[in-house]
Amino acid sequence: MQSGYDHHAQDYERAFPAAFRGPWERHAVGAFAEHVVRSGLPGTVVDVGCGTGHVTAELAARGLPVVGVDPSESMLAIARASHPDVRFEPGDANPESWGAALEAEAPEAPVAAVLARYSLSHVPPERVPGILASWADRLPVGGAVLVAFQAVDGGRAVVSFDHAVAPAWRWSPEVVADHLTRAGFAEVWRTVSRSDAEHRFPECHLLAVKDAAGAPPVPVSRGCSVDGC
Ligand SMILES: C[S@@+](CC[C@H](N)C(=O)[O-])C[C@H]1O[C@@H](n2cnc3c(N)ncnc32)[C@H](O)[C@@H]1O
DSSP, rough: OOHHHHHHHHHHHHOOOOSSSSSHHHHHHHHHHHHHHTTTOSSEEEEETTTHHHHHHHHHHTTEEEEEEOOOHHHHHHHHHHHHTTTTEEEEGGGGGHHHHTTOTTTTEEEEEEEEEEOOOOOGGGGHHHHHHHHHSSOTTTOOEEEEBBOOOOOOOOEEEESSSSOEEEEEEHHHHHHHHHEEEEEEEEEEEOOOOOOSEEEEEEEEETTTTTSSOEEEEEEETTOOO
């Protein structure tokens, strides 16, 4: 739980009034949405750490059955007020917290895909492998995840950074891809953009699908240290 977002929700909304800060962000989410539609998998798309809900609303506008979950009640309040036709529920990156979000659809409702845009960045690194494994448990074969995160350019696996709102970490795209593979996903594509006037750091969007072969026999709960996974 990151209480920072409860205190700074209005500031966050003022700082990021639009869903996307550049065409590649919009296209990455668009490509994810198209991938989910083409997969034909039934079930809900879960927008993990949906924040003020603007990207959840973009997915809903594309006709996807989507629910946004977030641990911050203040962010959820803005999301609900801004997008009254879209569903937002309390929850975090752990699928065990998605009960309320999914039960409105049906008990044991299937999850078709997961979007986690700049929210996994707030999960302590040692918990990330287990979270990815729990997404793989919750998704059907072919179910997609799109993760977006601030990246490190070679060198370290993961480093903390001075995020304005809450503790946060930047990841090597290669290391995130490796953790996804160990959790039972196969990478489909990734984009890595350079820092610019709008973005302090390189940023990565990475799409992976749950592999038919399942997770390789490597314990995903092995964890990692902040300085070297
Ligand atoms: C930078 S905002 C991103 C919001 C939204 N995904 C977007 O792209 O606009 C990060 C969000 O992650 C949420 N968050 C923090 N810790 C989280 C966790 N452990 N699991 C899921 N979401 C979390 C915060 O409450 C916040 O709304």
